Amino acid sequence: MIHAEGLTKRFGSLTAVDQITLDVGDGEVFGFLGPNGAGKTTTVRMLAALISRTSGRAEVAGYELGSEADELKIRERIGVLPDNVGLYDSTSAYQNLEYFGRLHRMDPTALRTNIERLLGMMDLWEKKDLPVSTFSKGMKQKVAIARALVHDPVLLFLDEPTANLDPEAAKMVREVILELKKENRTIFLNTHNLDEAQRICDRVGILRTRLLAVGPVETLRSGFARKRTAVRLERTSEALVAAVKQRLRTDGVEVSGDRLLVDVDDPARENPEIAEAVVAAGGRILELSQVSPSLEEVYLKLVHEETALP
């Protein structure tokens, strides 16, 4: 659905997006993570044919970025939720959707059917004739998502869909995205909410001007952050930690509550040795498990390493 090669955007001397190469498949939910100013919105704007690229190439929804005719085709086939909802407050939810459906030159009957289906899905059908100005932030965000979907796009770009929403409204919007995922829609989700990305996305890319990593969340978690084994003990002590360190010949042991956390490279080989070392040091093991690093750890590691680069 998306194929980008060396996509770059410069504003004068500032490089906003540097040499991005990525693929997003049909029906995939792809999360684009990065701190503020990392280039996420610029990337979406390039892929959505809203701004030009400085170099590189990209094919979106079957059309190549570059010519005005193809870019019109791209905008026909995609839906975009910008980081600001940008609704017409004085008009109703129905009128907002109707206007955008007509701009996409939809057949009036299909448009009515789509609006009814989408507002129904968003639990807003009963309020369809109320001015949008009377809606809460979460409801407005849902109308904006419906607007991006009104013409049945094959690809949906969502730019920070839960930013600035209270937890309840954010949950409401996440549920809508999960519904869309069930419908097998291709979604490109810009977010800096790692929990959201972890729960919703099939794959994520971590961006800080350059694409630092890309892959399924699990692969990133196992590939970019240290693996650790957690040993829950009846009781911990400094002496026990020192003895375990000495026996395993490592400094990678720390205490967290009633658990010892031990850095490992190969858990299958090292876990029996860890258990032996703890028992030999006088510890009583209640539980031994593998600790999966969170996406947050992977993200922070990559983003901070990138910051440290010259």
Next chain:
Amino acid sequence: MRFSQAWLIARHDIGIFRHRSGVMGPLIGLPLFVGIGFPVLVDYIVRSNGTAGLGTYLPGLIDAFSFWFVIGAATLPTAIAAYAIVGEKVEKSLEPLLSTPTTDGEILLGKTLAAFVPTVLAIWAGSALFQGLIDAATRGALGYLLYPNGEMVVILFALVPLVSLYAIELCVLVSSRVTDARSAQQYASITFVPLIFLYVAGEIGFTLDTTHLLYIAAGFVVLVLALFQVSRRTFHREEILTQWK
């Protein structure tokens, strides 16, 4: 360029500003004021002075009044254009609009039509009232119908549309540099300046006859075409998203 896309945008914008008193007030008020207020004044002059000597100064006075329709064409569309462009920029609804399969030219044409069509229609309606009432008030005193005449035809069908387009294009240029609709309107009021000169010229004896009005219209054609080129460059998708304040 698909006119249907532009017209869809224009109709939508017109539907929105229909409910805004700040736009509708002047749009209805100014043509009504000129269309009824000035003929009432002329009627008062005719009734209080009798018919003696009216034929020498009344037509000139009335022509000066009719120039107010040109001034209206310069001021009225700026309120609409300021909302249609800066208002949307402020409310952040331009980006979703730019994300649709509509070209920059179609959006710009739509915004221009939204400001142009109501302005010209309101002025034409006001001028119909003006001409009818002036004829009714002066026919007895002058012995002939003052309107319609060549000057009014040039004013209504050449100057009013051209000055209106000139004002809208200036508003587009200003829109990229201001952050609220009121400022856009204030900056765009410079459209008024050349018209003040023309008005004063008329008042101090320079005859604004059909030929002179056609020359002025030709000047506005050049101005409108030049400004169109600049406003097309300013109203560019990438400029709007990355450069506009």
